Amino acid sequence: MDKYEVVIGLEVHLELRTETKIFCPCPTTFGDEPNTHVCPVCLGLPGVLPVLNKRALEFAVLTGLALNCDINSHSKFDRKNYFYPDLPKAYQISQYDFPVAKQGHLSMQTNGETRVIGINRVHLEEDAGKLIHSEDGLYSLVDYNRTGVPLVEIVSEPDIRSAEEARVFLEALKRILLYTRVSDCKMEEGSLRCDANISIRLKGETELGTKTELKNMNSFKAVQKGLEFEVERQIERLERGERIIQETLRWDEGSAETISMRSKEEAHDYRYFPEPDLVPMEIGTQIVEEVKKRLPELPQEKKERFVIQYGLPEYDAEVLTSTREMADFFEDCVKGFPEPKIVSNWVMGEMSRHMNAAGLDFCNNKVLPEHLVEMLEMLQQGRISGKMAKDIFAEMFSSGKKAEQVVAEKGLEQISDQGVLEGIVEEVIKNNPGPVADYRAKKKKALGYLVGQAMKATRGSANPQMVNAILRDKLK
Ligand SMILES: [Zn+2]
Structure with missing residues (x-):
């Protein structure tokens, strides 16, 4: 009252x-x-x-x-x-x-x-x-x-x-x-x-x-x-x-x-x-x-520093500094992959999701900062797609394997080779005369179908942006 x-x-x-x-x-x-x-x-x-x-x-x-x-x-x-x-x-x-x-x-x-x-x-x-x-x-x-x-x-x-x-x-x-x-x-x-x-x-x-x-x-x-x-x-x-x-x-x-x-x-x-x-x-x-020398940077100061030093939103800084281990993990990753917001999204997203499900934390899970960095580099280079990255990460998390190894074992690498993709696209055009005609008749939706066919032919591993560009080019 x-x-x-x-x-x-x-x-x-x-x-x-x-x-x-x-x-x-x-x-x-x-x-x-x-x-x-x-x-x-x-x-x-x-x-x-x-x-x-x-x-x-x-x-x-x-x-x-x-x-x-x-x-x-x-x-x-x-x-x-x-x-x-x-x-x-x-x-x-x-x-x-x-x-x-x-x-x-x-x-x-x-x-x-x-x-x-x-x-x-x-x-x-x-x-x-x-x-x-x-x-x-x-x-x-x-x-x-x-x-x-x-x-x-x-x-x-x-x-x-x-x-x-x-x-x-x-x-x-x-x-x-x-x-x-x-x-x-x-x-x-x-x-x-x-x-x-x-x-x-x-x-x-x-x-x-x-x-x-x-x-x-x-x-x-x-x-x-x-x-x-x-x-x-x-x-x-x-x-x-x-x-x-x-x-x-x-x-x-x-x-x-x-x-x-x-x-x-x-x-x-x-x-x-x-x-x-x-x-x-x-x-x-x-x-x-x-004893003062052993006093670490405390959560509030760390949070403020994360906002200033890494340009992170307040919310991200709050979550990332909720434990010292999470904050350290984030900073170790950023040292190797200097894109703080991308690292933050992965640490707060996939990483935390898998840890919560498995009842693990940053001290006892198998993914080390350098492993996440390696995977993010592959993603940035277009060697793997965003969707593949999530699958690869799940495997890294459960087995402790590195991204390169998971990619090699599962044949997951994204096809980003222009020559290879051109061959695939030509095949798709040849096999789908109907949608090709539709596209040329300004039915834009047909392009999505053709991209889908190329993805299907490569079991999802073709780089979709590149397939899209090659298709547009070839159908001009
Ligand atoms: Zn005693």
Whole structure:
């Protein structure tokens, strides 16, 4: 309703792509047998000491830089008390008052306008294990493989004004994070998870309303749906004169509603205190400068550059820069075949179509940039027709063969030899006296028929433009 303003802040948990856990040398691989990647440190046995994984810290700094944050030169870890069996220490090592990075922002496009969403903080913490509840509800199992996997938590400012904006923010964030390669961002494997804080206030009001926290949304679409539901629910309550209760809610995909889990904790419920087993970190300018060198050109800058450097339409630039791999593929092709729009059409068209159908991406399909370049050159030289190119590409895509090889094996090469085509055309004229007479009687349609006959005689491999020109010439 128009008199209310929606206020949403997001918390995104991201598993970092390190090989080992944050405080011990256990591997972080996903999907192995339960409790096979554990040691005394991540099981929280008495007497053990955590040792910080340097790579996890570098990834957190990189994440902060990609989100335009200030890196805290002084940062430290804290214990967050937490009594669930998925963290056997009964506390989580996290960061409270000195996160790795703070005060950043992310710009995104929505409904044709640029919106800048503040990033409150980026901090490091350890992931919890995974609880598996039995169907009869009689017991629960716990898998500690995930315990101690490094996470960054990215907390936005409450700058998001609708459920749709929340989805757009997450998509833009994921694109940036994938560019930095700090995480695989697989929501279905839990390496990217999102919670939302949401409240409603009257327009013009400056104080925040009572918020609820929404959890358990397994896709960006679910985030949008969950938030839409929660906005409605809160407005209805307010309209009835009821108060909003501060609580944690779970989005239930099946019933498409939010369900209360527990009353929401406040920070003091966690009784944070400095982690005595880890020394505070001094993140010097040298580390920051070194990590900065690893910061790639990010999607927004790349998109703007593609428009200017390659003269591409905004739409093409947007699609091509949607992943770093796609953008690299495009640029590698343009190096060999400097016709950006033609390359763009092929990459966004045939290439993407085949990859989507096969469930592949730019990292694992068999067509390399030089293969596409070779095929485009053959097309440009008229050795193959546009239609043949599509067939050849399909074969290249499925077999990994090069265009030259496919052409040779299938005898697909286009006939562009003037002498050969003249012979074929003469034959067609001789065999089709009726249409020839029609053409000469100014029935232009007859020409199309004759071209068709020449194409048929060569099983589609004659160069149609040349056949057309030779026919006109000979029938003068
Ligand atoms: Zn371990």
